[in-house]
Amino acid sequence: MLSEVYYLVRSKTDGNYLIARPDTETSGYLLLFQENFDALSYLNTHAAEVANRFSVESIPSTQLGNLLKRWGFSGVGIVTDPLLPKVEFLQHS
Numbered sequence: 001m002l003s004e005v006y007y008l009v010r011s012k013t014d015g016n017y018l019i020a021r022p023d024t025e026t027s028g029y030l031l032l033f034q035e036n037f038d039a040l041s042y043l044n045t046h047a048a049e050v051a052n053r054f055s056v057e058s059i060p061s062t063q064l065g066n067l068l069k070r071w072g073f074s075g076v077g078i079v080t081d082p083l084l085p086k087v088e089f090l091q092h093s
Contacts, residue, residue: 003060003061003062004060004061005058005059005060005061006032006033006034006058006059006060006061006064006078007032007033007034007035007036007038007039007056007057007058007059008030008031008032008033008039008056008057008058008059009031009033009039009042009043009054009055009056009057010054010055010056010057011053011054012053012054012055013053017030017031017071018030018031018054019031019073019077020077020087020089022089026074027072027073027074028073028074029073029074029075029076029077029089029090030067030068030071030073030075030076030077031076031077031079031087032064032076032077032078032079033056033078033079033082034078034079034080036056036058038079038082039056039079039082040056041082041083042079042082042083042085045082045083046085064076065092068092073092074091074092075089075090075091075092076089076090076092077089077090078090
C-alpha cells in the first residue's frame, strides 16, 4: 500500500513545527505542504529573513495521526498555494 508524503516546516532552534492558529481557542493546526519546494517557497515568500532557521521534513500520511496526538494539534492545514497563502483546515478527532 502506498502512502502520500507531506512536508512539514520545523524550527532548527527549538524543534517546534510551523502551525496556524485561525482562532485563539485552538491548540493550532500543523501546516502541511504537498511538495518540498512548496514549503521552501512559503518560507522564502513569507519569512525570508528567518528562513535559514527552519528546515523541511517529510512525513508519510500514515504517521500523521500519531504526530497530531503526540503534539496535541487540533488538526492540519494543507497549504494548497504557498504564495497567497491558501490553506485548507481539517480538524482531527
